[in-house]
Amino acid sequence: MTSNPTIDTMLAHRSIRKFKPGSIPDTDIQTAMIAGQAAATSSAVQPYCIIHITDSTKRQQIADLSGPQQKVHDCGAFFVICADLRKHMLIFESAGKEYNTSLEAFLIGTIDASLFAQNFTLALEALNYGTCYIGGIRNDLPQLSKILNLPDGVLPLYGLCAGVPDESPSHRPRFAADAMLFKDTYPTDEETNAGIEQYNEVYKQYLVSRGAKPSTWSAAIEKKFGYATRQGLAAFYESKGAKLD
Numbered sequence: 001m002t003s004n005p006t007i008d009t010m011l012a013h014r015s016i017r018k019f020k021p022g023s024i025p026d027t028d029i030q031t032a033m034i035a036g037q038a039a040a041t042s043s044a045v046q047p048y049c050i051i052h053i054t055d056s057t058k059r060q061q062i063a064d065l066s067g068p069q070q071k072v073h074d075c076g077a078f079f080v081i082c083a084d085l086r087k088h089m090l091i092f093e094s095a096g097k098e099y100n101t102s103l104e105a106f107l108i109g110t111i112d113a114s115l116f117a118q119n120f121t122l123a124l125e126a127l128n129y130g131t132c133y134i135g136g137i138r139n140d141l142p143q144l145s146k147i148l149n150l151p152d153g154v155l156p157l158y159g160l161c162a163g164v165p166d167e168s169p170s171h172r173p174r175f176a177a178d179a180m181l182f183k184d185t186y187p188t189d190e191e192t193n194a195g196i197e198q199y200n201e202v203y204k205q206y207l208v209s210r211g212a213k214p215s216t217w218s219a220a221i222e223k224k225f226g227y228a229t230r231q232g233l234a235a236f237y238e239s240k241g242a243k244l245d
């Protein structure tokens with residue numbers, strides 16, 4: 001496998017959940033911001049924003065509703081990444097025209113926000129910060145929207161903790177690349193099941209190496225998707241002006 005500094009930074013990723021005290025200088029946030037914005041965006045519509053939460057009370061409120069996950073309060077910088085259709089809505093409002101979208105606008109918002117977010121995250125990691133995405137903010141989006149005074153069109157997706165790492169966790173193994181990269185056609189279910197079995201073994205060994213109870217990735221998936229969680233997201237996003245059909 002070819003190695004270069006960019007690929008090395010990408011391969012060095014692991015989520016960091018313990019941070020040293022101290023905030024991230026604004027100059028580094030600006031650098032990561034501009035690098036994040038350099039990501040591709042559908043027809044340059046740029047339907048996203050990122051909210052840097054600097055207020056300690058707000059941080060604690062978000063930490064609490066996210067789990068609680070205290071790292072949201074304690075990390076060097078915390079951000080909320082949103083699909084943001086607000087600018088588009090205002091253009092239509094100024095033109096006196098009806099803003100008439102479909103699920104496509106919502107998808108473009110979530111896709112482009114995530115392309116931005118991963119570039120932003122990678123830039124922070126290239127600057128030697130640790131990061132951890134926080135899906136926990138979706139536990140209570142109505143409350144989060146109140147805390148942040150979010151207008152219609154601003155749709156929070158996930159948070160991001162960043163800061164100087166105060167831990168050095170091992171790398172979490174992924175599927176073998178050939179169980180994810182297919183040529184010309186999707187594999188048979190037998191081949192897919194073989195890939196799952198192979199990964200279950202790797203996953204089990206990873207847990208054992210961390211001193212955790214041996215279990216499989218299949219068991220983790222059963223646990224995560226065996227019942228519906230965070231119901232009401234569609235209703236929330238629609239209440240904020242997203243069209244989901």
Ligand SMILES: Cc1cc2nc3c(=O)[nH]c(=O)nc-3n(C[C@H](O)[C@H](O)[C@H](O)COP(=O)(O)O)c2cc1C
Binds near residue numbers: 014016136
């Ligand atoms: C969108 C998203 C949301 C996540 N939410 C959380 C979270 O709320 N809390 C947390 O501790 N980790 C969270 N994670 C981190 C994942 O658990 C982590 O990326 C995954 O286990 C793989 O481990 P690694 O990042 O160390 O390679 C999230 C990751 C993503 C991509």
